[in-house]
Amino acid sequence: MESAARIRRPGAADxxxxxxxxxVMIRIVLFVLLAxxxxxxxxxxLTGVFEGLGYQRPGGGAQSVGLVRDPVCGTFILPSxxxxxxxxxxxxxxxxxxxxxxxxxxxx
Ligand SMILES: [Zn+2]
Numbered sequence: 558m559e560s561a562a563r564i565r566r567p568g569a570a571d572x573x574x575x576x577x578x579x580x581v582m583i584r585i586v587l588f589v590l591l592a593x594x595x596x597x598x599x600x601x602x603l604t605g606v607f608e609g610l611g612y613q614r615p616g617g618g619a620q621s622v623g624l625v626r627d628p629v630c631g632t633f634i635l636p637s638x639x640x641x642x643x644x645x646x647x648x649x650x651x652x653x654x655x656x657x658x659x660x661x662x663x664x665x
Pocket of ligand 1: 651
C-alpha cells in the first residue's frame with residue numbers, strides 16, 4: 558500500500574508542497590472545464606440522435622413537454638392529435654380545421 562502512495566508523489570514531497578497546492582487548483586479548474594465541455598458534447602450528440610430519429614423541437618424548444626403551438630390562435634396541442642400543414646421543418650400544427658384554413662389565408 559505504501560509503494561502505491563509513493564508513485565503518486567514522486568520526488569521530495571515537502572519541498573514541493575507549495576507548488577503542489579497550486580497544481581491541485583489548476584487540476585480542479587481543468588476538471589471542471591473538461592466536465593463542462595464533455596457535458597456539452599454529450600448533449601449535442603444526444604440532440605443530434607433525437608433529430609436524426611425525426612424528433613422535432615416544437616416552436617424553438619420553449620416547450621419541453623412536447624406540445625406544439627397553433628400559430629393562428631396560440632393554443633398548445635399534442636402533435637399526434639393536431640392537424641398539420643406543410644412538410645419537414647416547415648410543418649405547422651393546428652387545433653382545428655378552421656385554424657388551418659385561416660393560416661392558409663394568412664400565408665397566401
Ligand atoms: Zn387554433
